[in-house]
Amino acid sequence: MNALPPRGKVVLAAEGIGISFGGLRALDGVGFSARAGEVLAIIGPNGAGKTTLFNITSGLYRATEGRITLDGVDVTDASPHRLAALGLSRSFQNLQIFFRMTAAENVMAGRHLREGSGLLADLFRLPAARRANAATRDAAMALLEEVGLAAHAGTPAGGLPYGALKRLEIARALATDPRVLLLDEPAAGCNPVETEEIDRLIAQVAARGVAVVLIEHDMKLVMRISRHVVVLNQGRMLAEGTPEEVRANPEVVAAYLGTHGAREAARGTADA
Structure with missing residues (x-):
């Protein structure tokens, strides 16, 4: 079993990640740090590069630029199998169930x-x-x-x-027995009751000391359980900070949240 690191320690870090598909620059200089026992949310509009970032982090894609470390060890070119053995696990946007x-x-x-x-x-x-x-x-x-x-x-x-x-x-x-858990839209398609169940489960996982990195469009859920939020737009970092800081950022509101999303985010922050 993987021994979990002390709460708050950076377990997974991505620095300056970049990748292109043909002439399309999908990610450009993107980074984040995930800490043990905390939930990090990565949000942004469709096509912002969120799942591409997950695919690079979990070894499915190879970044053309940048570096990924797991417990301080460079794993930029590690295979998914190797990353899983080192303690990184993920779910997918579309169900991968037998x-x-x-x-x-x-x-x-x-x-x-x-x-x-x-x-x-x-x-x-x-x-x-x-x-x-x-x-x-x-x-x-x-x-x-x-x-x-x-x-x-x-x-x-x-x-x-x-x-x-x-x-x-x-x-x-x-x-x-992961040290890091990547969740790609775990509440997508769920009704409000199911979303609350997912919400509680993610909080339980983080409370165990696992570093959780979350992609999610449900702003109430994101603001309720996240410690830190990274916002992507068109493959670049638009903003990062606490849920409160991100919710109040006018660039984030204009590019992604909009008026309704900002209200939902505020409601989630109030419930946290």
């Missing part, structure tokens, strides 16, 4: 990097493999309990409501 597998099996699938048994032990069902499988199931059940899905452990994922699937994906991401 719908024919049960909820428990989905979470167990996310636990494979933490299993100690080897291929031969699994093939011959040696005692070490049986112990590892039992430990994996126990860990999966604990995570399902944490996200409120323990009663559905044996339910095929395809039979779960949408909001439950969002929480299931977070549980699977947590199965790797």
